[in-house]
Amino acid sequence: MTGPAKPAIGTVPVQCCRCRHKHMESERLLHEIGDGRSARVCPRCAAHAYYEIVEQAAWCWASGRIEMGDEDDLPEGAILIARGPKAYLNGTLAVLTRQGRGASEGVYLVPGVPEAQDEQARGDALAKWLKWCAGNNGHKGRHGVTFVTPNY
Numbered sequence: 001m002t003g004p005a006k007p008a009i010g011t012v013p014v015q016c017c018r019c020r021h022k023h024m025e026s027e028r029l030l031h032e033i034g035d036g037r038s039a040r041v042c043p044r045c046a047a048h049a050y051y052e053i054v055e056q057a058a059w060c061w062a063s064g065r066i067e068m069g070d071e072d073d074l075p076e077g078a079i080l081i082a083r084g085p086k087a088y089l090n091g092t093l094a095v096l097t098r099q100g101r102g103a104s105e106g107v108y109l110v111p112g113v114p115e116a117q118d119e120q121a122r123g124d125a126l127a128k129w130l131k132w133c134a135g136n137n138g139h140k141g142r143h144g145v146t147f148v149t150p151n152y
């Protein structure tokens with residue numbers, strides 16, 4: 001299998017939860033936290049908490065089920081719906097989608113798609129939802145997450 005190499009451990013881009021400093025995981029400083037233990041902390045403010053901001057893509061299936069992953073791994077037959085920093089992409093989708101119940105527990109679903117009666121209705125529901133989501137592209141609260149609007 002060929003393709004772009006996955007990032008090596010430690011080379012994941014991250015952002016500090018406190019001071020918002022963007023850096024690589026490998027740049028985080030080793031800090032003594034007592035009892036002989038140490039933690040990797042922000043090189044600017046020494047905070048422990050951080051987000052992974054590696055760029056990820058989200059796609060959906062005809063069923064309305066949404067998945068996230070590397071855009072290079074976009075499966076055939078899936079529709080690309082959004083891109084953004086991993087932590088924010090997940091958080092944004094959690095707010096804008098419907099969460100599955102029962103067997104689909106924890107799965108993000110495009111609202112209106114699972115119950116649509118035919119392909120036309122599914123396409124319409126997806127397009128309507130994407131247009132609504134894309135209306136906030138570039139908004140500060142989106143943290144770089146952008147939705148892809150289909151060309152129907």
Ligand SMILES: [Zn+2]
Pocket residue numbers: 016017018019020021042043044045046047
């Ligand atoms: Zn910081």
